[in-house]
Amino acid sequence: MAFFVFANFSIICYSIYMGKRLIKQIIYGVGYLTVLFLILLVIYFIWLKAAPTCFDNKKNQNEAGVDCGGPCAACEIKTLSPLQSTWKNYFSINNKAVLSAQIRNSNSTYGANRFSYVFDIYNKTGAKIKTISGNSLIYASEIKYIFESTEINYSDIGEIKISFSDVQWLVDNKFLKPKTQIREKLVKIGDSGKGVEVSGYIVNGNPYPLRKVRFVGFLATSNNIKISVSKTELDNLKAFEERYFKIIFPKDIGLISLSASSELSFILADPNRTEIYIEALR
Structure with a gap:
């Protein structure tokens, strides 16, 4: 009987010892995993995570709206009217075609210190025969004309088209038209x-x-x-x-x-x- 009691007591003590050891192992394991997680998190934020930009479709980096305000372009730019070409034509100079187009900026508080334009030139069958590109600027509420010479025979042209891209808007008080x-x-x-x-x-x-x-x-x-x-x-x-x-x-x-x-x-x-x-x- 005494032996049986002693055996049970030994088993209980061993179980308590093993339980404490298991708890320590769990604590150590959790600690190691936490440290590993923090290391991976630091690696992600420093080397792997993409830096916020003005084109990530997220409101971050102190932006006033999604991808606007703060370090990005003013949110008002998103509501601006695009540049328009209300007239375009081609003329004959020494039988060569000269292209011209009117450009209108209907925005009263913003000009563009740079924009790109492309003339697409088509023959009389509708096939594109040449593309001419360039850059220009336009002030707030301005109507202006651009001009491009070509080596194309005037009689070979059936139609011209013009398009705009890469418009860099600036508020008018930072981009005043010279007098x-x-x-x-x-x-x-x-x-x-x-x-x-x-x-x-x-x-x-x-x-x-x-x-x-x-x-x-x-x-x-x-x-x-x-x-x-x-x-x-x-x-x-x-x-x-x-x-x-x-x-x-x-x-x-x-x-x-x-x-x-x-x-x-x-x-x-x-x-x-x-x-x-x-x-x-x-």
Whole structure:
């Protein structure tokens, strides 16, 4: 009997010992797993997890909205009207096609200090024959024109299309349009007796220089139908400087005069319909 009691007591003691040992093993195991988990977590956040961006479709990094505000572009940009081309055409200069398009920014508080455009040119069967790309800028509420020369025969073109991409919007108080003025505009037949010349003086009305000033000029009929386009540019216009410019149009364009026949007026330019658009770059 005494032996039986002693045996049971030994078993109980052993069980208690083994139980404590098991508990220690469990505690150690949990501790090791916790440390391993923390190490893996650190590795994930430091080396594996992708950094937040302005294009991850998440509201993070102190953004005011999803992918806008904070370090990203202003949320207002998401509601802006896209750039529009309300008019495009191609003209013949020495039988080669010259492309032009009107671009309208209807946003009154935002301009674009850079955008990309692409002209797609199609032949008369509808097949694309060439693509011409470029970059430009546009100020708030501005209407401007772009101009591209080509080596394509004018008669080979059936249609042109234009598209825009990569528009970099800036609020207008950070992207102000330079003040410029044209004075003493003169439209006359070229010195050779052929073609048309449009000249005048450009005035830089700003206390800073303009590194480049581009001019795009249009000639139109008395019915305001554009019949020709040309361009020129000046470099390094100093602050408050006034400088002479001249835009030369093709030799096959004439001007309406008081003695001109009304039957010919559709191929002649009306001096009073001449338009000049300026792109001034700081």
